[in-house]
Amino acid sequence: MKPVLVLVDQATADRSVPRSTDALLTLARRIGPPTAVLCGPPDPSAIVALGRYGATTIATIARPELAEHPAAARVELLTHLVRRDAPAAVLIASDRLGQEIAARLAARLGSGLISDAVDLRRDVDGPVAVQSALLGAYRVESRVTAGVPVLTIRTDAVEPLPAPVQPSVRRVDIGFPAGVRAVRRIARRPGGTEVSGDLATAAIVVAGGRGLGSQESFALVGALAEALHGTAGGSHAATELGWCPRREQIDQLGTIVHPRLYLALGISGSVRHRAAMQHAETIVAIDRNPAAPIFDLADLGVVGDVHRVVPELLAEISRRKATR
Numbered sequence: 001m002k003p004v005l006v007l008v009d010q011a012t013a014d015r016s017v018p019r020s021t022d023a024l025l026t027l028a029r030r031i032g033p034p035t036a037v038l039c040g041p042p043d044p045s046a047i048v049a050l051g052r053y054g055a056t057t058i059a060t061i062a063r064p065e066l067a068e069h070p071a072a073a074r075v076e077l078l079t080h081l082v083r084r085d086a087p088a089a090v091l092i093a094s095d096r097l098g099q100e101i102a103a104r105l106a107a108r109l110g111s112g113l114i115s116d117a118v119d120l121r122r123d124v125d126g127p128v129a130v131q132s133a134l135l136g137a138y139r140v141e142s143r144v145t146a147g148v149p150v151l152t153i154r155t156d157a158v159e160p161l162p163a164p165v166q167p168s169v170r171r172v173d174i175g176f177p178a179g180v181r182a183v184r185r186i187a188r189r190p191g192g193t194e195v196s197g198d199l200a201t202a203a204i205v206v207a208g209g210r211g212l213g214s215q216e217s218f219a220l221v222g223a224l225a226e227a228l229h230g231t232a233g234g235s236h237a238a239t240e241l242g243w244c245p246r247r248e249q250i251d252q253l254g255t256i257v258h259p260r261l262y263l264a265l266g267i268s269g270s271v272r273h274r275a276a277m278q279h280a281e282t283i284v285a286i287d288r289n290p291a292a293p294i295f296d297l298a299d300l301g302v303v304g305d306v307h308r309v310v311p312e313l314l315a316e317i318s319r320r321k322a323t324r
Helices: 019-028 042-053 064-068 070-085 096-109 219-227 237-242 272-277 304-323
Strands: 006-008 034-038 057-060 089-095 111-121 130-135 139-143 148-154 168-171 204-208 231-234 262-263 281-288 301-305
Touching: 006 019, 006 070, 019 034, 019 042, 019 089, 019 148, 034 042, 034 070, 064 070, 070 096, 089 096, 096 111, 096 148, 130 237, 130 272, 204 219, 219 262, 219 304, 281 304
Parallel strands: 006 034, 006 089, 034 057, 057 168, 089 148, 111 148, 204 231, 204 262, 262 281, 281 301
Antiparallel strands: 111 130, 130 139
């Protein structure tokens, strides 16, 4: 049976294997034995974590180009592995970097690309990708007909299921071409505090907007995200006011999210913002304006002052955690 290449996402600050990779490995097992492509040194804890979710093989590489040029270097690495191993498919998390890598890889290989799949199943003619359309009203099934299928996965829609194995580790030794090595980072400018998780693949997102009123009040977003083990974000207005980093902006020009739970705090709901979060499974909105457009999308709307509602919500979360 042909292997399935899974690009390991190591975007977290501690370089641990995140939930998104567990979800990719869960889907990969349906169509073939997963090969986890680990873009870094073979850390023992990462190897154990990848084996827990069924990675039969771990292909590792430690080269400075992977950090300096994350998209270009990973495209080179995956291209090398596809041509060497002839896999059944390549699975990549559907975040901003993953979408770029997938598009470039498909163009390099001359392969078909399917984006934002929520499920996969095996078929005699190749893997079938399932996509959610029109806010989940339809499910579309597609198959790549040219080359090795390159698939980006909405990992928030996949429940990771363990299938422990003892993986074998293979070190990959390739030379990156001059086009990858020529670019050098000459400066780095912090955009704010570190993100607790990747926004595009987060299962829970808490976002704040102009209605919070100040930078100090915007701290409620981070506090609620932490209490729910979610990821914080902000509207275009909040970003322009300097309350949250640009990389946490949720709109058509920022990050598009597909969480299971989306909480909007003080966000009126512009067209550009709604277009980026309308595919959330459950939407909860808190705003003092009962005519705010965000309520047209919300499954639960709370008309009230976020400065009073959110602290009460945090207190209730704390009480429930204490009684477990």
